[in-house]
Each structure stands twice: as C-alpha cells, then as structure tokens.
Amino acid sequence: MLSREDNERLCRVGPGTPMGNLFRRFWLPALLSSEIPIPDSAPKRLRILGEDLVAFRDSGGRVGIVDAYCPHKQAQLFWGRNEECGLRCAYHGWKFAIDGSCVDIPNLADGENLKRKMAITAYPAREAGQVIWIYMGPKDKQPELPAFEWTELPDDQVNVSRWLQCSNWAQGMEGEIDSSHIAFLHAAKREDLKLPRPFSAYMPDIADGPPEFTLNETDYGFVYGTRRRMKSPDEYFWRVTQWLIPMYSLIANQDYPRAGRAWVPVDDEHVTTFSYMFNGDRPFTDDELTSLGRGMYFPPRLSQGAHKLPDGYVIDTFLPTAHGGNDYLIDRDLQRDANFTGIFGTNEQDRAIQESQRAIPGVPHGRIVDRSRERLIPTDVPVITARKILLDLAKALEDGIEPPQAARGDLYRVRAVAAVTGHAELDPFLSDFVDRKDRRI
Template sequence: MLTSEDNKRLTQVGPGTPLGNFFRRYWIPAAVLEEIKEPGGAPVRVGLLGEKLVAYRDPDGKPGLMKEHCPHRGASLAYGRNEVGGLRCLYHGWKMGTCGKILDMPAEPADTRMKIMLTHGSYPVKEAGGILWTYMGPADKMPPFPEFPWTNLPPEKLLVVKMYQDSNYLQGLEGDLDPAHPNYLHRDFDEAIARQSWTGAGWQSISDLMSDGAPAIHVEETPQLMRVGAVRKTADPAMAYVRTTEWIAPFYTHIATGPHESQLFKAWLPIDDESCFTFYIHHDARKSLDVPAIYANWGHRADPPLYRTPHTVANMHLQDRKMMVDGNFSGVTGAAIQDRAVQESMGPIFDRTQEHLGTSDKAVIFYRRLILRKLREMEQGLELPGTAPGTNFDQRAASVYMPSDAPWQEAVKWIEAQEAGEAQPAGDKERSL
C-alpha cells in the first residue's frame, strides 16, 4: 500500500505539483483532430493537467492551444472569434496570438505598453496520428517528439478513440499494468458472446490467455520507462503463453496482441485530479481495420464534445445481472466499459492506504516505486526516461506461444517469426516445438 503523501504525489497533476511537472516534460495529446477539423471553426474547450484551455484551427489552417480565459477580464475564449493568428475575445476585442502575444487591444490607446508587458498562456502543438499534441513544460527542456510506429499511418489503418473516465488517471493506467485481471473481468462464458467480442474483433490472443488465471509476472526498467511480462502455463509443459506490454513515459502503453492481430496503443490523459480521457489508438500497418468489430468489442465509441458513453456509476454501467450467470463474468458489455466500471467504482481517487496488494500486483507496485523515484530524479535535475535525443519509440507488445525455457523478453522476436511463417526467430538455438 501507499502512504497518504505518496498517494497524493502519484495522483495530483495540477501546475506546480511533482507529477504535474513530470507530465509537462513530455509531448502529450490535447485533442483529437476531428474536434478542430474546420479552419476558422469554433474553439473547443480542453481540460488538461488541471488547466482550462481552448484548442482551435485558425482560418489559415494553423492549429493552436491557449488558456481559455482572456487575460483582460477573464471571459472564455471558447466564445471567441477565430481569426488568422489567434482568438479575439468578445468582451473588449482583445486578440490573443497562437504564440502567446497580445496582438490587439482595440479599446486601449494605440501607444499602450500593455501589449508589450502582457502575454497570454499558450503551448506549442503538433499534428500527428489523428491527434493534436502539445508540450506544456519549460521551453529549454522540450524533448524530441516521440515518433510512435502508428503516427504516420493512413486513416484506414488507424482508429483513434477518445473516451471520458470519471476517475483519477492512475486507476485506469494501473488496470493496464495488471496482467491477471483479463481472466476474470473480461471472461466470456457464452461461446457466441466470445466469438462476438475478442475473437470477433480479431483478438484470439485474449481467448488464448484464459487457460491460466495466475500468470508469473516479470517487470524491468527500460530507457522509455518499463516492460511487463506475464508468463502463463499451457497444457504442454514445454510451451508457455507469454504476453508483454511496453510502457513509455509519461502514461503510454503498447497493449499485448497476437500474431497478425491489429495492435493497440493507449494513453491515460489526466483532465484534472479526478477525471481523465483514455485514448485508444487501434492500428495495423498491414491491413485496413475492422472498425465496427473494434467498437462492438470495446464498447468505447463516444462522440464530441464530451466523449462520454451512457455508462456511469449511477446506472451501474448498465450491468446485466442475468448475463453474469451464463454470458460473461462481469455482466457489463464492452471491454473498455468493463475496465471503466471497476475503476470508476473505486471513487474519484482511491485511498491506497486501505489496499492489500498481492503477487498479481507486482507490476503495479513496480510502477509506483519507479515513478516516485523518477519524480525525485527530476527534482535533482537528472534526465527523465524517454526524453534523450535518439530515443527509440519503435516498440511493440506481444502475446505469443513460445518455448517455456526461452526468455520472456524475446516474445516480440517469436511473434515476428510466426508472422513471417518461421518456426523460431532467426539465430535462435534449435528447439523442439
């Protein structure tokens, strides 16, 4: 369990907090591009790390991200006029530029020095992979933009899904750190439901892991952040079923998928201390995505501007108790909603002094200790994970059958060999399969 003080350090994300400062040292998603697709269109509100912002695309097509409230009298720029180079407040006509300069104060004398003395909070942005990214930290600490494998894929091979979650980001992120929970929370009893969910969405790998609900969990630190491996026994003692996830600072993960399956990258984006957005980035460089099957399995389709599904704690996430008898373990439809149900049921920020962690929580424990250490290292001026020039962001997660005596870290080699039609990775020692 955590102390109350450490729980705060791991959940508070506002300006000036240790974790908030840590997150601001990375390029992070601010919005999906569909929210600002129209040049000169209405600005959209963006809640990010405890700050109230607006994103927009000016009439020339240039995107921007700035503080929501005008520095004059505080009127919301979400109502503002979208003009070339920035937003103009409706109240007194002040125009705030994309770069943070005050470009016009028409109600003030022409020679006013206020335009020179004042600036408006704004952040640099970049468009990639259907997402508007931003960097909110010190300019002299800006890291290279992370070129993830999916950021340059064409639309038919990429699906970006944004979904609101009514809890602190950590409760969601730690679900992805937990290799044991799919055997329970995501188990289907009914064969037809199973075919419609995981297998129907092209993820046979989830069905394959259900044979062992107590995997051996391994964790190691990486230059990007950390790697988790879950090794499951199979009916053949010589074979193991291995799932690995790659974690990239500050809150990104490659979710394990099997040979020839579409892949999933996730981001847990804090709005404030008590709510977050989950970005699900489904991608497949080899073929077009089956979008209807993905939505049917995950249940995470949500529309702007709120990106909320109908499922809430108040309506028990539409849980069907009859379905729990012979349908699925949770009585909740959709893998993303199943995750949200248990994570939101904890409340906005769970009191982790009341936890009782076990061996299945090994990766959660490792992550918490690692982030707390990275916060101390940041305060000491040390380099943060994933920020060094030349850092490799071409990771992949894996879910694959492989020899039980092979190192779990080689799962990606084995999945790539199987996708290439090979019995084992090139250069691997002879094995009896």
C-alpha cells in the same frame, strides 16, 4: 500499498506538484486532430494537468492551445470568433494568435502599446498520429515527441479515440498493467458473439491455470510478459506488453489490431483516456471499423459532448454512454448467464471498477484511490514498479535531474507481441520477435 504521502505525490498533477512537474517534461496527447478539423473551425475547451485551456486551428491550419481566459475581464475565449489567424474574444473583441500574442485591442483608440503586455499563456502544439500534442513545460526543456509506431503510420491504418474517465489518471493507468484482472473482469462465455470475446477465446488451446509473470525494467519503463502453458507440451502462449513513461501502454492482440492507451490527466479527479488501435501493415477493414464503433472493447460506446466539471468549468470531450450515473447499464441477467460483470464492453467494465474504488478521505469515491489500504500480491508487481519508477523520476526532478526519456523519442519505438513459442524465458523470446531492425522491444 503506498503511504498517504506517496499516494498524493503519485496522483496530484497540478502546477508546482512533483508529478505535475514530471508530466510537464513530456509531450502529452491533448485532443484529436479531427476535433478542430479545418482552419477557423470551432475552438475546443480543454483542461490538462489542472490548467484551463482552449484549442483552435487558425486560418493557416496551425494549431494553438492557449489559456482559456481573456486577460481583459477573464471571459472565456471559447465563445470567441476564430477568424483571420486568431481567436477574437466575444466580449470586447481582443484577439489572440496561436502563440498567445495579443494582436488586436479594438475597444481602445491607442491599443498598440498595450497589446505587447497582454499576451496570454500559449503552449507548443504538434500533430502526429491524428492527435494534437501539447508541451506544458519550461521552454528550454522541450522534449522529443515519442516515436510510437502508431504516430508514424498512414491514417487508414490507425484509429485513435478519446473519452472522459471520472477518476484520477493513475488508477486508469494502473488498470492497464494489471494483467490478472483480464480473466475475471472481462470474462464472457465463448460462444456469445454479441459480447466481447474473453481473452481465453483467442487461444482455446491454453491450459488452465494462472499465468506466470516476468518483468524487465527498461530505459523507457518496463516490458512484462505473461506466460501461459499450452495444452501441447513445451509450448507457451506469451503476451508481452510495455509500460512507457509516464503513462502509456502497448497491448498485443493475436487476431485484432495492435493497441494501447495513454492516460492524460484532466485534473486530479478526471482523466482523458486516449486509445490507439493500429495495423502495422494494412488499412483497417470496414468490418473492423464497424466493430470498433460498437463499444465492445476500446473505445466504449461514446457521444461527443460537453462535460461540466465540479467547479463549473466545461470541457469539450467524448462521453461514455455507460457511466456511473446509470450504473454502467449493468444487467444482472447478463451477469448470471453470459459474462462476469453484467456490463457490456471491456472499457465499460474497467471504468465501472476504476471509477468506484475506495477513495482517500475527503475525496469522492472513485476519484483518488486510497492506496494506503491496499493488500497487493505478486501479480501486482507491474503496478508497484510503475509507481516506483514515477515517484523516483519525480524525486530526481526535484533534485534537478531531468527525466532522460523526455529527450529520447526513439525509446518509444517498440512493439508488443502475443504469440505461441517454445521459449520458456522472456529474453530469448523477445529477441525472436523483434520484427523490424529499427524497432526495440
């Protein structure tokens, strides 16, 4: 459990909050490069860490992420014209470049002097791994991009998607490192090929019984392993995955691409989930891409659209087909006969739970979990550890100590593994599976 106060410190990320300040020390995924695909394409509305923003690609192909509102009369720049290296407000024509500078005030005869005073907030943006990244922290503290493997591979070996989840970022992130739910929430009958295969179907020779957990803290966060006994003696099936500061996961799959997720807060009650799937050594096959589009795992079934947030601001995002408004399309016959939940896809199952957990007083259910009521057990150690690391880093930052991970993009060059081995301990197992000299694990 967490005290009410620590729960608030963990979850709230608006400007000036301790966790918001910590997130603002890192590059964060903001949107997919394909959402603003070509120069002068339509701008996109975003909210990140509680700040309303608009992203656009200018005539030179450069990306700008700027304040959503025009300084003149607070009109939304989303309605503007993206033309000739800037975004021109649709109301009276003021124009802004990707660095936020005001480059034209056409409704004033002598607008030259005024332009200099009308710059708007603009955050640095970069592109890597088919994602546009944003840095929202102090100018003199700009960090390194995390050197994830998937950000450095050719495009045809990587598949990135994103979608809206209606919960605080932390409960999504915590589901990611909650290994013991997989055998329950995501269980399905092995022979039903229309459903996501349960974890055990990948390894039919696993002996039954709960797995053993091992966790080692590292300089990027922690690495943790689940060890299951195989039916043959002295063999173990290990899944070894990472949690990386402030909210990344890496997942190993045996016969499926490598994967992971990033949880980027929209505000305190919404999060954008970024899912990255990648093959280290070959392009995706057509079958794999077709499979990804079916919504069985990550991403869920999606459509591109606009979502009105409770205060009326609209964001452009990807919206899950199964959501709280339709009970995630639960099918009780399916639940009786074929899978644990009656809900189709892996992420759809996760979201059904995470978007409905009991909330702190005053907040709609599902939005910020009331962690003061939890009764955690030893299998929750990864979640407990992640919370502690983040709260400690946020406290240190309040005391003037910068998070060292922000300046070390190389720390993120790690791989998750899933394999059968004779090693009963995590450390020697890991040393066997470092498969590139420059990759840490």
